[in-house]
Amino acid sequence: MTDRYGADVLAGDWRRPARGRSVDLPAEPGTVVEEVETGWVGAVVRVEKAGGVHVVHLEDRRGRVRGFPLGPGFLVDGSPVRLVPPQAAARVRLDAARAATDRTASGSRAVHGQRARVASGSRIFVEGKHDAELVEKVWGDDLRVEGVVVEMLDGVDDLAGAIRDFDPGPGRRMGVLVDHLVPGSKETRVVEAARGLQPWAPHVLVVGHPYVDVWQSVKPGRLGMDAWPVVPRETSWKHGVAAHLGWPHDTQADMARAWRRILASVGSWTDLEPELLGRVEELIDFVTAPGS
Template structure:
């Protein structure tokens, strides 16, 4: 049937302007637009901020430049547009800013998209698994970029023999991190002997931190303590720490879980004591330095 009264004049988008609704358009260089108010037609040359207002500069076909406030009031092929800052430039600036501010856990500038480098001949040696896991968590990204592998010694009692076995040389340096390296200890005597091993001394660097165990290099505040407790002689240090914290410590599995809780409290270099930070950085510099 024929509708005698026609369609509802208020149905649909009856408020729509004759030329259509304005849409956003990035003011990319080279985009040709027309200013509705003045009729000026030109290609976008640049967008800048002046007096707190974004201004788009248009160049007409005679090479003349004129600035207009960025926003609505422009046409492209007769259709209204609202000019906004160039997305490409804005995204590029954002990407640069993010890259510049991105840091690894060690505080180094992160290298975006970097692949692990083929392993160097030089190596970084630590006493045990906990040392290796802590170094990996904080310096792992840096070591992969540098191609440095961390190996475990399972103690340093026979460090001199290990050095002779590895036989470091130019291009195959050996950096060693030792726990509890303080004057008068067994560790200090072992290290003194290892440093005298010839003909490898020039290609070996042995440094240490003063802590009984690498656990102690984590700032105690991260575990809710003001300081690490003093464990009486005759008591296993790790068991004593677990007991002080109220953690299970009857089995080796309990101790392993305790370490994982401690390791989980470390997010970056800021959670570690400077006595460890300095020594690890020194070793990394040594094993990556050009011969």
């Protein structure tokens, strides 16, 4: 006799997800997975413990690396997996792979197991807090290995005075990064006068980028824009940017949060414009040259 109502829909494993249940998969180097929430696809390059949480770092086909909490939420060939720490026997292979492929945010080969050097006599100076935080995020690992400290000038109006106060000389070089260093600007006139100061000139390198503010050195695509907005002269540039992005901008706290959002969009040197990258690398080379 035909069962007109069909089979019992509750029979069997009716709670089973359409893609199947997750299975444990050791996060071995080279394993290619997809992170479900973001769609990020990459190969495992390393697993580490940060803040009590295991993090797996995935490198995509463009060489970009992002970290994700180890555990569920990954796919392999469309099937769900739960990433677990590599087996103890694979630890040696993981360390070897990490040493061979790991990079700092600046793109330099990472150095593991080495303490930061005692600060050298040479310094890099930037105009303000945001400049310093961006340099730290991208080049911080490199600078600690070299023992180079980044200091803030709070503007360059008295750059000549800052040079005299620092008193650079042999073994004590001074590198300076200036915002909005373009022909005809106030910054250009200040820098030209400071570059010729004697007897310090041979031990000072002042370079700059063309951006109104270091915010603008972040690629606009990282914030969902085709280009940074043109802000009227009568409007504060940062406030104009925050307004364009639809972010609160009435108070100093609002602007601080806006910067944190911009800084959070930077994961490595690939998120910055070449005009800033080249100048910072030039300063690092200058202050870390033999004998400096």
